[in-house]
Amino acid sequence: MSVELNHTIVHVxxxxxxxxxxxxxxxxxxxxxxxxxAELKLDNAASLDFMDSKGEIHGQHYAFLVGEEDFDLILGRLRDDGRQWWADPFKRRPHEINHEDGGRGLYWEGPDGHWLEIITRPYGSGG
Incomplete structure (x- = not known):
């Protein structure tokens, strides 16, 4: 049996x-x-399906597993855009990255209060 996430709806x-x-x-x-x-396809064939919503939007958390080179590119885009990022989800370590499980990770605020994260190693993978 194989179970994979195919898509999720992001209310915005x-x-x-x-x-x-x-x-x-x-x-x-x-x-x-x-x-x-507005369907945003990810490299593993899953998608974020952005949908217009009226009323209050409750921010969700979306984490993306990326390679080391992509991590550097994404971090560069955040820097170039003058955006804030944190090493932790509690915003205690601004403009830092974490090294959980021997990889790298960071968080930033996305549209409509959604909390976005990139990691280079899955949680629990050791390292």
């Missing part, structure tokens, strides 16, 4: 602005229209 105020923001930081191709969604 403006699906196109939010998908562009996340896609630009991660270095992904522009989202495409799919029904009421």
């Amino acid at each position: 105020k403006d699906r196109w602005a939010a998908s562009r923001d996340v896609g630009q930081v991660l270095g992904l191709p522009e989202a495409r229209a799919y029904g009421p969604f």
